[in-house]
Amino acid sequence: MARKLSMRQAINEAMHQEMERDESVIVMGEDIMGGLGVDWLEGDAWGGTQGTTKGLGPRFGRDRVIDTPISESAFIGAAIGASTTGMRAIVELMYVDFLGVCFDQIFNQAAKFRYMFGGKAECPVVVRTQIGGGFSAAAQHSQCLYPIFTHIPGLKCVIPSNAYDAKGLLIEAIRDNSPVIFFEHKKLYDAETEVPEESYTLPFGEAGILREGGDVTIVALARMAHMAMEAAETLAAEGIECEVIDPRTTSPMDEDTILESVENTGRLVVVDESYPRCSMGADISSMVAEKAFDSLKAPIRKVAPPHTPVPFSPPLEAAYLPDAARIADAVRAVARHGS
Amino acid sequence: MARKLSMRQAINEAMHQEMERDESVIVMGEDIMGGLGVDWLEGDAWGGTQGTTKGLGPRFGRDRVIDTPISESAFIGAAIGASTTGMRAIVELMYVDFLGVCFDQIFNQAAKFRYMFGGKAECPVVVRTQIGGGFSAAAQHSQCLYPIFTHIPGLKCVIPSNAYDAKGLLIEAIRDNSPVIFFEHKKLYDAETEVPEESYTLPFGEAGILREGGDVTIVALARMAHMAMEAAETLAAEGIECEVIDPRTTSPMDEDTILESVENTGRLVVVDESYPRCSMGADISSMVAEKAFDSLKAPIRKVAPPHTPVPFSPPLEAAYLPDAARIADAVRAVARHGS
């Protein structure tokens, strides 16, 4: 298993393999192949804004790799309708920031069909979407928003932090018969890991332990998992051993792995790039505070951006986003508490 | 102050008084007057689905009481655009469940203008909307969803539990220069309290203490505040004295009142009708677990519905919604812990 792929390539490969394996898998979205309406053009014009869908069109044809007009309600709704009637659609919501023009189809339709219809509907749709800051993309193209989706019963939420996980989790998502939202952090597309060529799945609801350590538990998702690892390196040099846990899916959430770790360390820092109120960080911290109360030796600390939109200017954005230094500070404070 | 009003009437009176006082206040929404396009009709056909806007049209005319087609993005966006250019619009999103067809205008436009534009925009819009279960209105008409709005920086969120608060908070909301979302629990419209005739405001970010008690703190919003009071009565008879706190606004949140109470009681139950993940309950419990860690004598308990959509059938909905009995059970468990 020496081959390395970027997260972009891993995602691309997952879709290739599943489309190959299962005829009912289709891919939809804006410019995912690109160039529709340009007669002389052959092949991909874009292959998605991030190149994640490159090669799918040439391989599987425009019947299954379907470019759309800019009408997210209509085409995400169509992906949902198709997935309720026999297809398995992977549909792109280009940036999660655009949920506001199509959320009804996701949260009132896809998420609720099975329940409202008494278990008689299945909707195996996957919504792939970009999240996160770090590119000066400003307030309407830098949000995380996964807490909003995690809030909704009926949706499964997947937030990979690396290429290996992304491939396994995306294949799992495509095969899952419930609607799955698959969040891709735009700062991680180029990050490489070893990725097996063959198809494989990773189960939902199983956190990854990125690093073992007995002093403080850090829970962090997506790009923040990398920041947490960086902080953990620094802290190790200071004699503080962190256990870094990446939940990988927020719905379902692997509570056990987190709780076991906290039972051992007694100290927890939760890192979350989403807005701080009613957030993923609050969700995890509240869960631990309730279920591992007697193990806690210090108050749980959350590291999160301030309660503001994401600013454009690079130094403002840098001040806004959680980073390794802020995580390390929080860990130090937690480690010191009561000892 | 002997006059009693229902929450419906209090809300209506608040709008009457503010429209009277300030010419720039307008009211918009579907059927808020009703009967538009019917030539022979005079006066209100509906006055809103709940009668909350009754009388405004006849009094202030269709220029300021503006019925709309069913196109929430367009008319809520229009309310926001109008409020950015000199009006103060109160706009109805009939049920909060419909946020999915118009959320972009609320969370990416209204909420972010001021920040994105470097402080040079104000958007004094109020979005009034119905929340909550209890009427067998099923999965698409019974949600709370206020955690989603509370998550978004730039929005203020108001959730009154009674007529008196509703009037004062709505007047405050109309005069506030930031976008405010005003959540009305449909099970509370008929609930009466004493309400002064004159105009008054209640500040945001100040919780109400509905009941004092030294054993356990209960935090509960909207209809759940009533359930909590009911539970507190029962528990008092058993010798458990609860302090019941109604935050009244979730953004801003009055952390101090809650923290002071928990410092005194050492025990907290948070009741929340919203879905349990990334919820208001998680938000409050996580805040307390972090900031009052050393005061806590027992794990915080959350009382919430299960992580499912809202079912239709009355006995299912009853099993779904938190009630006084479940709250009392949680309080008993918390009170017993470690004592």
Next chain:
Amino acid sequence: MQVSRDKLLEAYRSMKTIREFEERVAKEFATGDLPGFVHLYAGEEASAVGVCSHLVKSDQIISTHRGHGHCIAKGCEVGPMMLELFGRKGGLCGGKGGSMHVADLSQGMMGANAIVGGGPPLACGAAMTAKIKKTGGVAVTFTGDGGSNQGTTLESMNLASVMQLPVIFVFENNGFAESTAANWSVAGGDIVRRAEAFAMPGVQVDGTDFFAVHEAAGEAIDRARKGGGPSLIEVTLTRFYGHHQGDNQSYRTPDEVRNARESRCPLVNFRRRVTEASLLDAAELDAIDREILDQMDVATAAARAAPWPDAAEVLTDVYVTY
């Protein structure tokens, strides 16, 4: 378009079933024993039946909050529907959906939908499935005049057109969205003019005339099956009840409603037409009427007697895995 005797009998039975179902629901609702909101379809029967009589089980339809008629026209069983409306065990959705979410995917009925404009995107998806799998199937989305102004509906028309999907947009223009008149809310007054904007064929038909709807729908569905893409049908009709049960209808004169029941009743029109043309005779229609009334008695009694769902049901059916 010739309609066979059997088809006519079936159409009458279907329309009459809808009517009596709705009349019965109105009565039961008034007792206070029917939970939630109900929106009745009485007066609009020829639209659902005129369209659905061209469909087979694998064709898909999607409806609105006013969904009982479309369910029945597409073949959902009345007994489980009534159980569902009462919220009882054995209901079409196990009591979890209620009137606003009755659905039966095994009949190609993708559900009533309580979000105005929620259906059209989903219907495009069902049509995509048919197109990709080359089944010759079609999808129909029923939308009201109010729903015709929702952006999701409008953009779905563009999507269907550029993708040439086999989907029929049926707009049931009953003159009102709640209390708001369509002649105000729909710019220009007619919904049909939007067909041209999105480059699809469009036609406006009288929804009290089963034959007119049937013919227009036949053409559109046939075209869609043959790869000719989407169509729009605006059906003008009148709802006999208020928006929902409890609506005092102050925006209509009592005469308006009364007259409609007399002059704009699709069932009366149908009966007159088929008997005058000697296509069917009154006696056989009367027999159907009696049968249906019995069926409603049985369905209602069964629903009232049925047990409630188990409380444990709250926790099932949310994900495929639980």
Next chain:
Amino acid sequence: MQVSRDKLLEAYRSMKTIREFEERVAKEFATGDLPGFVHLYAGEEASAVGVCSHLVKSDQIISTHRGHGHCIAKGCEVGPMMLELFGRKGGLCGGKGGSMHVADLSQGMMGANAIVGGGPPLACGAAMTAKIKKTGGVAVTFTGDGGSNQGTTLESMNLASVMQLPVIFVFENNGFAESTAANWSVAGGDIVRRAEAFAMPGVQVDGTDFFAVHEAAGEAIDRARKGGGPSLIEVTLTRFYGHHQGDNQSYRTPDEVRNARESRCPLVNFRRRVTEASLLDAAELDAIDREILDQMDVATAAARAAPWPDAAEVLTDVYVTY
């Protein structure tokens, strides 16, 4: 429509300012010092200027992700705009917005907007304000061909029509939404046909011809000011750069872009037209050109030299109270 000499000079200056601003931004972006995404308006100048030359400060416009041109046409200052694009202190939005959110409400510019279809509802609101306050003001919303398919845009047209709002829907059809051709994504090919659907006047004009845009906009704006309600203008034009900086434009032939710069340039056309008709002379236009180039040098140098905003700024301006 006669256009005065002064107006012509002003229009040329405005168009040329836009062009040179965009050319400079392209150059600066290539150095890697310009953060974020930029979408350039070069080639489309006659649309923004042809429309905005009818507007006064209190009229409102709202733009898209491709907003620089609309800003300049509506009177925003180039210096603070450049500071904003560089994310520096003193930027039009204090460095918080960037290219996709440049705005200046004091100039009646409600902002670039990074959500496709975000603007039309907001413009309806600005038009409502004008209508309620009886100011005679108008609002203009610029939208692309891609944005014309968004439901929010379509439903806003209906809203504006039924409310008879003084709002102008300007659709800048530059042939592409990212890499997707408008002749595919817009059903029927033309956006203008949607005017009829929503019962408003509509016209399609050549966006390389300032005079054509100016005349069409004049009529629409005049009608709106007089209470005649909304209009649609489809402006056909060509963008000289890719969708955003970094787009390799594989969906266009190099010839296409080169030819456009030659044959579809609104500035070249304008200059030819006004000099041939002896309305303005080449020398005065050349003088303006030089002035503008200097202005760009100054603005860029200032932006590069300017300090960054203070980190404390992250926490301000979110609510009116903090």
